[in-house]
Amino acid sequence: MSTTVSPLAPKSYPEMPEIRGVQFATAAAGIKYKGRTDVLLATVAEGTAIAGVFTRSKCSSAPVDWCKDRTGGGKARALLVNSGNANAFTGKKGKAAVELSAQIVSTALDCSEAEIFLASTGVIGEPLAAEKFSSVVDDLKAGQGSAGWLDAARAIMTTDTYPKVATASAEIDGVGVTINGIAKGAGMIAPDMATMLSFIFTDAPVAADVLQALLSGEVDGSFNAVTVDSDTSTSDTVLLFATGAAAADGIEPVTALDDPRVAVLRAALGDVMIDLAHQIVRDGEGARKFVEIRVEGAESDPSAKKIALSVANSPLVKTAIAGEDANWGRVVMAVGKAGEPADRDRLAIWFGDVRVAVEGERDAAYSEDAASAVMKEEDIVIRIDLGLGTGQASVWTCDLTKEYVAINGDYRS
Numbered sequence: 168m169s170t171t172v173s174p175l176a177p178k179s180y181p182e183m184p185e186i187r188g189v190q191f192a193t194a195a196a197g198i199k200y201k202g203r204t205d206v207l208l209a210t211v212a213e214g215t216a217i218a219g220v221f222t223r224s225k226c227s228s229a230p231v232d233w234c235k236d237r238t239g240g241g242k243a244r245a246l247l248v249n250s251g252n253a254n255a256f257t258g259k260k261g262k263a264a265v266e267l268s269a270q271i272v273s274t275a276l277d278c279s280e281a282e283i284f285l286a287s288t289g290v291i292g293e294p295l296a297a298e299k300f301s302s303v304v305d306d307l308k309a310g311q312g313s314a315g316w317l318d319a320a321r322a323i324m325t326t327d328t329y330p331k332v333a334t335a336s337a338e339i340d341g342v343g344v345t346i347n348g349i350a351k352g353a354g355m356i357a358p359d360m361a362t363m364l365s366f367i368f369t370d371a372p373v374a375a376d377v378l379q380a381l382l383s384g385e386v387d388g389s390f391n392a393v394t395v396d397s398d399t400s401t402s403d404t405v406l407l408f409a410t411g412a413a414a415a416d417g418i419e420p421v422t423a424l425d426d427p428r429v430a431v432l433r434a435a436l437g438d439v440m441i442d443l444a445h446q447i448v449r450d451g452e453g454a455r456k457f458v459e460i461r462v463e464g465a466e467s468d469p470s471a472k473k474i475a476l477s478v479a480n481s482p483l484v485k486t487a488i489a490g491e492d493a494n495w496g497r498v499v500m501a502v503g504k505a506g507e508p509a510d511r512d513r514l515a516i517w518f519g520d521v522r523v524a525v526e527g528e529r530d531a532a533y534s535e536d537a538a539s540a541v542m543k544e545e546d547i548v549i550r551i552d553l554g555l556g557t558g559q560a561s562v563w564t565c566d567l568t569k570e571y572v573a574i575n576g577d578y579r580s
Contacts, residue, residue, distance in 0.1 A: 171328060172328045172329050173328045173329065173449060173450045173451075173454060174455060174545070175449035175450070175454055175455070175456075175457050175545060175565075176328065176329045176449060176450065177329070177446065177449075180317060180330075180332060181332065181333065181334050182334075183314075183316035183317070183332055183334050183347055184334060184336075184345050184347070185313040185314060186313070186345050186347055186368050186369065186370050186410065186412075187212075187313075187370045187410060187412035187413070188211055188212030188215060188370060188410030188411070188412040189209065189210075189211055189212075189313065189347075189368045189370075189408070189410060190209070190210050190211075190311035190312055190313050191207065191208070191209050191210075191311065191312060191313075191315040191316070191318065191319045192207075192208050192306070192307040192308070192309075192310035192311045192312065192315070193206060193207050193208075193307075193310075193315065193318050193319060193321070193322040194206045194208075194303035194306055194307050194310075194322075195303075196249070196299040196300060196302065196303045197299060198249050198250065198251035198252050198289070198295070198296070198299060199250075199251025199252055199289060199290065200250070200251050203321075204318070204321060204322040205249055205250045205251050205322060206247070206248070206249050206250075206300065206303055206307065206322060207246070207247070207248040207249075207319050207322040207323055208245065208246070208247055208272070208304070208307040208308070208311075209245065209246040209248075209319065209366065209368075210244065210245050210276065210311055211243055211244060211245065211246075211368070211408050211410055212410045212411075212412060213244065213278075214242065214410075214411060215242065215243050215244065215408050215409060215410045215411065216241055216242065216243075216373060216374060216375040216378050216408070216409040216411065217238055217241060217242065217243040217284065217375060217378070217406060217407065217408050217409075218238065218375060218378040218379035218381070218382045218383075218406070218407045219234055219235070219238040219284075219379075219382070219404065219405065219406045219407070220382055220383060220386055220390075220404075220405045221234065221235055221403060221404055221405075222399060222400060222401060222402065222403035222404070223399070224399050224400065224401050224403070226255065226256060226401050227255070227401055227402075228253055228254055228255035228256075228261070228287060228291075228401045228402045229254045229255070229257060229261030229262050229264060229265045229287075230254055230265055230285040230286050230287045230402065230404070231286075231401070231402060231403070231404055232262075232265075233265045233269070233284075233285050234284050234285065234286070234404060234406070237281055237282075237284065238284075238379075238406075240281055240282070241374075241375030241376070242281075242282050242375070243282050243283075243284055243406075243408055244276060244278040244279070244282040244283065245272050245273075245276055245278065245282065245283050245284070246283075246284045246285075246286070246366060246406065246408075247268055247269075247272050247283065247284070247285050247286075247300070248285070248286045248287070248288075248322070248323050248364065248366070249286075249287050249288075249289075249295070249300075249323075250287075250288050250289055250322065250323050250324060250325050250351070251288075251289040251290070251325070252287055252289040252290055252293055252295045252296075253287050253288055253289045253290060253291050253293075253400075253401060253402045254287040254294075254295040255287075255291045255292070255401040255402055256291050256292045256401065257292065257293070257294050257295065260294045260295075261294070261295065263297075264294065264295040264296075264297040265285055265297075267297040267298065267300075268283075268285055268295075268297045268300055269283040269285060271297070271300045271301055271304050272300070272304065275304045275305065275307075275308050276308065284406060286323075286364050286366075286402070286404045286406075287402060288323060288325055288351060288364055288402055289325050291401060316332050316347060316349060317330050317332060319349055320332050320349040320350070320351070323349070323351045323364060324351050325351065325353070326353045326354055326452055326574055327351050327352070327353045327450055328353070328450055329450060330349070331349060331350040331351065331352075331443055331446040331447065331450070332347070332348070332349050333347070333348050333350075333438075333439045333442035333443050333446070334346065334347045334348070334439065335435040335436075335438040335439045335442075336435065337371075337431045337432060337434070337435040338431065339371060339413075339418050339421075339428050339431060339432070340417060340418045340419065340428070341417075342413055342416045342417060342418050343413075344369060344370055344371040344413045344418070344432075344435075345369060345370055346367060346368070346369040346371075346432075346435050346436055346439050347367070347368050347369075347439070348365060348366065348367035348368070348439045348440070348442075348443050349365065349366055349443075350363055350364065350365035350366075350443040350444075350446065350447060351363055351364050351365075352364065352365075352395075352447040352450070353395070353447065353450045353451060353452050354395060354396060354398075354451070354452040354571070354574065354575060363390070363400070363403060363447055364402065364403070364404050364405075365390065365404075365405045365406075365440075365443055366405075366406050366408070367382075367405070367406070367407045367408070367436070367439060367440070368407075368408045368409075368410070369407075369408070369409050369410070369432075369436075370409075370410050370411070370412040370413040371409055371411070371413055371418070371421065371432060372409065372411035372412075372413060372414040372418055372419075372420040372421065373409040373411070373420070373421045373432065374420060374421065374422045374423075375409075376424075377421055377422065377423065377424050377426075377429065378407055378409050380424050381407070381429070381432060381433055381436055382405065382407045382436070384433065385433065385436055385437045385440050386405075386440075387472075388437065388441065389437065389440035389441045389443075389444040390405060390440060390443075390444050392444065392472075392560075392561065392562050392563060393444045393445070393447060393448045393562070393563045393564070394448075394476065394479050394480055394562065394563075394564050395447070395448060395451035395452065395454070395564065395565055396451075396452075396567070396571070397480040407436075444563070445457075445563060448563045448564060448565050449565070451564075451565035451571075452570065452571045452574045452575065453567075453568040453569070453570025453571035453572075453573070453574060454565035454566060454568070454571075455489065455545070455565075455566055455568060456488050456489065456544075456545060456546075456547055456565055456566040457545060457546045457547070457563070457565060458479070458488060458546075458547045458548075458549065458563065458564050458565060458566065459546075459547070459548045459549070459561055459562070459563055460475040460476075460478045460479045460549050460551070460561065460562045460563075460564065461475070461548055461549070461550045461551070461559075461560075461561045462474050462475040462478075462550075462551045462553070462558075462559060462560050462561075463550070463551070463552050463553070463558075463559040464513075464552040464553040464554045464555055464556060464557075464558070464559075465507070465508070465553045465555060465556055465558030465559065465560075466507075466508045466553075466555050466556045466558055467556065467558040468558045468559060468560055469558075469560075470507045470508060470558050471553075471558040471559050471560035472560035472562065473505050473506070473507050474501075474502055474505045474507050474509070474551065474553070474560075475551075475560050475561065475562040476505075476562055477501045477502065477504060477505035477507075478498055478501040478502065478505075478549065478551070478562075479562045479563075479564035480564070481497065481500070481501040482567055483497045483500065483501075484497045484498060484501055485564065485565070485566050485567035486566070486567050488542065488547065488566040488567075489566035489567055489568045491539065491542040491543050492539075492542065493518055493523065493535065493538035493539050493541065493542050495516050495518065495523040495524050495529075495538075498516050498549060498551065499511075499514070499516070499524065502514065502551060502553075508553075508555055509553055509555070510553070510554065510555060511527045512526055512527035513526065513527075513553065513554030513555065514526075514527065514551070514552070514553060514554065515551070515552040515554065516549070516550070516551055516552075517548075517549070517550040517551075518538050518541045518542065518547070518548075518549055519538075519541035519544070519547065519548055520541075521533075521534065521537045521538045521541055523538055
């Protein structure tokens, strides 16, 4: 956790409404960090539905494996998260650590271990001293409250420079429901579901299978459309909890995906997920620029996304952005190497509103001064038109600076 806040950080935080059936507490267990909270315990009401999406890394962490094995049960009572140690690549010790963690929490809360969900973030390859949770679990249980969203987000930070929270509301059957989310992530960020830790909660009554479909459906346009450094973490986890408390106000449970009320929930959930995804990019390690790569005119949407990612993940493109250099040739390079259909002589590229290249060559009206002015902005859009079809996609990334190298060179120190 850095003491210097990213220049791209939000200027203020939203007021986070309470969500009935959700409570938080944080503690300092000394997992790695000194003088700060590093453990979050969230408890949810009995009967809360859960859905999850996880990293596709073949070296996934022990907590990811634990959660994958239990989300199918569809019910949750608690979430325990620690920062400072990822409990990844820790072999049998990692499995024993998650088992002990779940046992400690389930004993304290008098609930089934199958309804305890776990997440860890931090250094890979170091055994997690799960017994440290025993020293703080009673305080975590006693300290549960419904308003600690920012505190919860701070407790799960690693190289993040600010806590990430988002909220949205929706109306179902004339009754208001709320969706709140927190996230962490600044480095080792690349789309492969998910690309960080994020925990989202709602009081809407939604069946677990519908909840899973909603979460999975909103992934590609949010958490799977951001990249900081092209590296997918071993620990990436997104969990969505629905307490169903709003049913007390007269909302009939949403039990089918073809229920017309699903569209309202989907829109609100998408807003929260995109907000959190953007905040992660804005907190990219060492970032000074927030960049949207917008591709259109591709043969298909998947093709457009692959091209956008090729540009967004290019170190040459990202360092040019860091140097405020309108080097559109590097964008051409990244489009060409993507392995997707492209025609050099139909390609057009814009930096902001300035068209820099068209029909296979530099735009005749190109102005270096105008393009350079765009590159000096904090928020930059690079638009690419392939001129081949109707496929389109947007990906969000950041620049690659000397600070990124410094942060990651010292990470384990």
